[in-house]
Amino acid sequence: MKVEANMYDDVMIKGLSPIRRDNGSEDDYFISNDIENMGLISYIPKYITEQQNFTDPSRNKEIHSEAHKVTYRAYVTIKSGYKIYLKDKYGVN
Numbered sequence: 001m002k003v004e005a006n007m008y009d010d011v012m013i014k015g016l017s018p019i020r021r022d023n024g025s026e027d028d029y030f031i032s033n034d035i036e037n038m039g040l041i042s043y044i045p046k047y048i049t050e051q052q053n054f055t056d057p058s059r060n061k062e063i064h065s066e067a068h069k070v071t072y073r074a075y076v077t078i079k080s081g082y083k084i085y086l087k088d089k090y091g092v093n
Helices: 057-066
Strands: 004-014 029-034 040-045 070-079
Antiparallel strands (some): 029 040
């Protein structure tokens, strides 16, 4: 079976969870937007500037793991005989 896919546009988003309800509002982040040149938007939580977050080792590890969240979005058309279903980690379409 032949499968054809074409990618038209893409963007990488750093610092947000792909599960939208897990993210705060835009006011909770410093936003660096370089879509035009690099195709990248970076969301840096404002709590990163709070000194007490770095004195607690467990909180420091949590901040480090949150910094590695990356979401990649692409506009792709796919021609195939297969059906594709996408679900989030909660099993929702």
